[in-house]
Amino acid sequence: MLSGKRILLIIGGGIAAYKCLDLIRRLRERGAAVTPVMTRAAAEFVTPLSVSALAGEKVYTDLFDLTDEAEMGHIQLSRVADLVLVAPATADLMAKMAQGMAGDLATTLLLATDTPVMIAPAMNVRMWEHPATQRNLSVLKGDRVSVVGPNEGDMACGEYGPGRMAEPLEIVDAVVGALADGPLRGKRIVVTSGPTHEPIDPVRYIANRSSGAQGTAIAAALRALGAEVVFVTGPADVPPPDGVEVVRVETAREMRAGVLAALPADAAVFAAAVADWRVVGASESKIKKVEGALPTLAFEENPDILAEVSQMSEGRPGLVVGFAAETNDVIENATNKRARKGCDWIVANDVSPATGIMGGTENAVTLISDAGAEAWPRMGKDAVARQLAARIADALV
Numbered sequence: 001m002l003s004g005k006r007i008l009l010i011i012g013g014g015i016a017a018y019k020c021l022d023l024i025r026r027l028r029e030r031g032a033a034v035t036p037v038m039t040r041a042a043a044e045f046v047t048p049l050s051v052s053a054l055a056g057e058k059v060y061t062d063l064f065d066l067t068d069e070a071e072m073g074h075i076q077l078s079r080v081a082d083l084v085l086v087a088p089a090t091a092d093l094m095a096k097m098a099q100g101m102a103g104d105l106a107t108t109l110l111l112a113t114d115t116p117v118m119i120a121p122a123m124n125v126r127m128w129e130h131p132a133t134q135r136n137l138s139v140l141k142g143d144r145v146s147v148v149g150p151n152e153g154d155m156a157c158g159e160y161g162p163g164r165m166a167e168p169l170e171i172v173d174a175v176v177g178a179l180a181d182g183p184l185r186g187k188r189i190v191v192t193s194g195p196t197h198e199p200i201d202p203v204r205y206i207a208n209r210s211s212g213a214q215g216t217a218i219a220a221a222l223r224a225l226g227a228e229v230v231f232v233t234g235p236a237d238v239p240p241p242d243g244v245e246v247v248r249v250e251t252a253r254e255m256r257a258g259v260l261a262a263l264p265a266d267a268a269v270f271a272a273a274v275a276d277w278r279v280v281g282a283s284e285s286k287i288k289k290v291e292g293a294l295p296t297l298a299f300e301e302n303p304d305i306l307a308e309v310s311q312m313s314e315g316r317p318g319l320v321v322g323f324a325a326e327t328n329d330v331i332e333n334a335t336n337k338r339a340r341k342g343c344d345w346i347v348a349n350d351v352s353p354a355t356g357i358m359g360g361t362e363n364a365v366t367l368i369s370d371a372g373a374e375a376w377p378r379m380g381k382d383a384v385a386r387q388l389a390a391r392i393a394d395a396l397v
């Protein structure tokens with residue numbers, strides 16, 4: 001799966017460094033060669049000897065090792081790899097990367113490399129949630145660094161929350177994904193999927209019947225063609241595909257924030273069934289049932305994420321694809337929608353109950369673009385996704 005691939009593994013100084021020993025084994029099991037680099041702090045958590053024994057290679061630790069400079073300069077070390085993987089990426093390493101600092105071997109390699117970089121952050125939950133770390137994270141994403149994890153759970157420091165490094169097998173999946181060959185390799189694509197839930201109070205919400213199946217299939221198909229996919233999903237019935245960066249949201253406003261944070265991207269596919277309205281002033285506590293009196297709900301409009309991204313004057317993805325789920329005059333409504341929103345393509349489908357499409361496994365779509373309306377035969381949602389992904393690949397390369 002990874003044979004012939006070389007991973008430059010930069011091990012940062014955090015307790016999660018111990019997981020790197022297993023990570024190295026897993027990467028090698030799949031055929032990858034691993035060149036380990038350790039920061040000085042990393043050597044406080046795991047020994048260079050264990051790392052080198054598992055990697056079967058020398059560990060690089062010091063920027064000013066003249067022998068290595070003669071054998072293989074640090075610039076070259078950073079470029080012979082197919083991927084530079086930073087695990088664990090500590091708050092400190094992320095900050096240095098975001099600033100472009102190069103005070104030691106690890107950060108110098110990261111600044112000098114021209115190969116894709118992936119980070120697996122690991123830190124205390126407060127450090128992860130700190131605005132400085134979140135700022136650094138968005139800078140790094142903007143620099144096309146891909147991110148795996150962190151996961152939520154118990155932490156070595158006794159706290160609970162997001163900050164645990166992704167498990168070795170999750171990191172391996174992300175690496176396999178990042179190195180997948182295909183026409184979309186090196187392309188970053190944002191996909192929205194699923195319904196949104198708009199709260200009425202803490203226990204009730206407004207939703208729709210979207211299962212997330214079509215969006216999930218599209219994300220998987222793009223991933224299979226080698227794209228780096230950021231999958232921004234509402235509460236869906238189906239699990240997210242492997243090998244994509246998952247951003248879980250509930251409301252339309254959270255989905256908008258997730259999408260904007262995932263940009264820049266080469267393309268964006270808006271397959272989510274976003275609620276058009278939300279309840280004004282959702283109650284903080286459960287609304288009590290009062291005999292004989294009905295509550296009144298007032299609505300306000302949700303942000304139209306597709307229209308906003310389509311009309312961005314700066315940083316608009318090169319290809320923006322929207323969906324139009326209609327129950328009548330499908331082509332006419334979808335064509336008008338394309339013009340109104342300003343997206344490049346609209347994938348239109350008839351979701352009237354008789355079609356069984358909403359929540360079902362099949363879809364019959366019409367692709368509307370500059371070239372007009374092209375009706376595709378009814379087929380499985382997976383097949384629609386593969387066909388759409390292939391068309392996206394044609395358009396981007």
Ligand code: C5P
Binds near residue numbers: 323
């Ligand atoms: O306006 P309508 O909901 O029919 O548009 C459907 C398309 O717009 C879909 O691609 C959907 O993902 C996107 N959309 C959005 N934000 C909204 C509403 C719809 O991104 N608030």
